[in-house]
Amino acid sequence: MNFAAPWFLLGTAFAALIGLLLILGGFGVARAIKRFGDEDRVKALTTADPAKRRAWKGVLLVLATALAFVAAARPQYGKGTRLVPATNVDVVVVLDYSKSMYARDVEPSRIFRAKIEVARLIKDLEGARFGAVAFAGEPMGFPLTADGAAIAQFFRQLDPNDMPIGGTAIARALDQANDLLKRDPKSAEHKRIILLVTDGEDLEGYPLSVAQAIGAQGTTIHVVQIGGRTPEPIPEIGPDGRIVGWRTDRQGKPLTTELSLSGEQQLASIAQATPGGQIIRAEKGTTGIETIAAELRRQMKSELSERVETVYADVYFYPLGLAILLLIAEVFLKDAPRRRF
Template sequence: MFKDISFANPQFFWLFLLLPLALLWYFFKHNEESASLKISSIKGFTVNNILPKLKPLLLILRLVALAAIITALARPQTEDISTRTKTTKGIDIVMAIDVSSSMLARDLKPNRLAALKEVAADFIRQRPNDRIGVVAYAGESYTKTPITSDKSIVLNALKEITYGQLNDGTAIGMGLATSVNRLKESKAISKVIILLTDGVNNSGFIEPQTAADLAVEFNIKTYTIGLGTNGNALSPVAYNADGSFRYGMRQVEIDEDLLKNIAEVTGGQYFRATDNEKLEEIYDEINKLEKTEVEEFKYYKYEEKFRPWVLLAGALLILEWLLRNTLFRSFI
């Protein structure tokens, strides 16, 4: 009966304490007011009327009416809450992903590129209020998808990234410059690049420092991630006769000084991911650092439910009055 019902004035329920007091008062007062007649014998009197036994019904009707009035005073009501969210500070993010052959190294499981795509997909799903784009780079770079709020497009673009779509190499400067180009016209409050690589800059015609200066000019923060274990990793070293990769142990070389410098000058941070767990932690940390401010508006609609209780109390009081002045008139 009271499911999903709240009370605007629950303090009135304290009045229920008056009901047992009223009941006690009735019994004491009733005994005092009841007339008595002493006779030697009631032989010859036949009393078959049941009405005197129903006399307490009047009290019950009055007490139930009082309980209904108290409930009405407490103002039972249902509450309907609707919400609307407004993004007050949206963030535009470009993920620059290294897709060189070294990203097939197996120090992360099943390999660096597959591990990155899985973690990056989780990151994208956690940014429902932001626009995200994807840039892929190896010996050169290209925009896989421009910044968009449609996460399904971004996730599909990320899923389609594979090795072999670009000439091999690691053009960090090109990847960063292409990312800057995607964000330079953005009107977002915050613009962010997440640049990941597992090597050193050895390709491209744009120097990483030049690209970093461009990011500074357009007020674009860059988080850099060096991906790869410390020491040696099982990596592609040559091609087999069937065109597949031959794997061998290779020294992991990451230009950490360059990545740290890019992050520092643009106001970002540098991270090193040596395994799958560390990579997940890094993206979680970036997710926490770059928070989108969302304003939530709540609209409350109340529907008052006290009227049925008032009507019930009124009906009970009228019934009590009618019974008192008709059926019970001669007994009370």
């Protein structure tokens, strides 16, 4: 037996209070008769003693009140079981293709390792659908599909040198990812996740506002932060993928990439603005994507997996019907038997 609204069971204490008041009232009537005069003489003046009938009426009223509160608590019993199908998962991977992703603090480079680990994530999450957004100054997307190999190929064929506009437009990239999810009619019924992999800070848009709007729709954003506050030089990569030098500014000084304190706070706020969002900061020599991949695999095997649950049937009408019958009986039970003339 189960109760859908168990707090209503506290109302049975109100029924007990009614019973206590009726008992005290009965004692009060007995004392009043004694004060009025001799008890035997008073009884001789009455046609019937209503004490027993009033006691029964009180019992019926108390039971009816208690049963009414039991009915309000919505008693249920296990009628059977049903199979709850696994929750489908839609993941949009948003990968940073700014030129700072050529940095070599992750071997052989940040972007090369990120693409390998994204491909591994796609392969490991069987049954999930994937979309893709590659971004620098402007995003470009690939719609949701069950063909994970196509998503891996989309990322694999791109390099930071292929991006038409430089920069780190995180806000526009998140908008693009959200559009991919909203344009797919099936996605509304699925668990929606955006995986942002970046080493930079958005200095142009307002990614936190975008993340808050996405979180309000129930979509989770996990952020993988590659790189930290330690400056890393940025290599110049030729068309053949080999290093041809090191990037410099107009004064000829080496360009380095590092994430400021405000940048780290921005990325953490993006994840925290969505339900269940996590920020993973890559350790030296790793990207951190494998940490998120392990968490998503765990969710798909436990929280989002197929399960059996008990189906409960409401039976509140039984105590409610009995309470109504008891109230009807209380109404028709008179204080004294009908007199015959």
